[in-house]
Amino acid sequence: MINWGIIGAGSIARVFANGLRFSKTGRLEAIASRTAGKADALADLFDVVKRYNSYEDILADSAIDAVYISTIHPAHLEPVVMAAKAGKHILVEKPIAMNAAEAAKMVDAARANDVFLMEAFMYRCHPQIAKMVELIQDGAIGDVLVVRSTFGYHAGFNPDSRAYNRELGGGGILDVGCYPASMVRLVAGAAAGKLFLDPVEFKATGVVGPTGVDHYTTATLKFENDVVAEIATAVACNLPPDTVIYGSEGILSVPNPWLPSSPCRSARTALPLDTPFPASTLLLHKRGAEPEEITVAVDRDLFSYEADMVGAHIDDRQAPAASWDDTLGNMRTLDTWLAELGVNYA
Numbered sequence: 001m002i003n004w005g006i007i008g009a010g011s012i013a014r015v016f017a018n019g020l021r022f023s024k025t026g027r028l029e030a031i032a033s034r035t036a037g038k039a040d041a042l043a044d045l046f047d048v049v050k051r052y053n054s055y056e057d058i059l060a061d062s063a064i065d066a067v068y069i070s071t072i073h074p075a076h077l078e079p080v081v082m083a084a085k086a087g088k089h090i091l092v093e094k095p096i097a098m099n100a101a102e103a104a105k106m107v108d109a110a111r112a113n114d115v116f117l118m119e120a121f122m123y124r125c126h127p128q129i130a131k132m133v134e135l136i137q138d139g140a141i142g143d144v145l146v147v148r149s150t151f152g153y154h155a156g157f158n159p160d161s162r163a164y165n166r167e168l169g170g171g172g173i174l175d176v177g178c179y180p181a182s183m184v185r186l187v188a189g190a191a192a193g194k195l196f197l198d199p200v201e202f203k204a205t206g207v208v209g210p211t212g213v214d215h216y217t218t219a220t221l222k223f224e225n226d227v228v229a230e231i232a233t234a235v236a237c238n239l240p241p242d243t244v245i246y247g248s249e250g251i252l253s254v255p256n257p258w259l260p261s262s263p264c265r266s267a268r269t270a271l272p273l274d275t276p277f278p279a280s281t282l283l284l285h286k287r288g289a290e291p292e293e294i295t296v297a298v299d300r301d302l303f304s305y306e307a308d309m310v311g312a313h314i315d316d317r318q319a320p321a322a323s324w325d326d327t328l329g330n331m332r333t334l335d336t337w338l339a340e341l342g343v344n345y346a
């Protein structure tokens, strides 16, 4: 079993801590927060004995094998490099960094210290994504031509919030635009028999608000295999959380691409161990045939699959769900998107 430590006791840390209870490969050993009371509050929820008030202290604990870094995105780089130097394997929340240059420093640190590193794109660890890739590669919809993917939410304007404050890494592109960007790169890659492709063309438009971050934006991408994609994100409005793949012989829809089978996402307390986890559904509509529902059964929470993705690949130092090159390519795509809108965090 992998003994996990959590660094940063915020809202997503509670979700991951709950997910770990259903993991087949890991268990939660300790929680660290720099904020008085937060490690204790989270640890109390999940009966975790070890609580630390500094990141240095949890990293000095020899019982910890891997850390989940769930600080806000401008505060990812420092603990990732610290953890790598301490010899801990690392799962770090998305977006892995504020830009590709920071992400490259993390990859360098993981390589230099021979530790696992993965960006926490939990959606990529769910079995429905493996099924989606399999259908694409089996030619279920013929040649993939167009992909549309969106993730946007209504945060309610507050210049001091994580969604809107530039110092806190606000804006939709970094927070949730990273998902559709990574999804269309995955789909284009699957169509080419690869884990991902990076776009050869990228054009964006959008609206940047008074705090200097993107409120809502769309972008179009083209890949070397002539797959074209349309992505959108927002913190100012809800966008349909779906991904639709249009092929020469049909359409494949992923109606719930980001948070399938995830009761841990909304749970405020430890979920009972006999919690049922809902299956997910893909919709396949082959040209000239009746639409078909494809059910993908699960036996764990989405966030347990993420922890188990780490467990399955820890010896390889990177996982196919988000390899280092894939993550670096996604961050370069986000860099381009932000630059086209004139958003600058420096």
Ligand SMILES: NC(=O)c1ccc[n+]([C@@H]2O[C@H](COP(=O)([O-])OP(=O)(O)OC[C@H]3O[C@@H](n4cnc5c(N)ncnc54)[C@H](OP(=O)(O)O)[C@@H]3O)[C@@H](O)[C@H]2O)c1
Binding pocket: 007, 008, 009, 010, 011, 012, 013, 032, 033, 034, 035, 038, 070, 071, 072, 073, 075, 093, 094, 095, 120, 122, 162, 168, 175
């Ligand atoms: N995968 C998902 O489904 C998902 C969902 C939501 C968020 N996320 C990602 O997870 C990360 C955290 O999001 P969250 O909503 O959990 O954030 P949050 O609750 O606002 O904060 C998380 C932690 O970040 C640290 N932090 C907060 N403000 C800071 C500041 N000004 N300077 C340095 N550190 C600060 C704190 O760590 P201490 O406890 O040590 O004080 C805090 O507990 C983000 O990168 C986000 O994109 C992922």
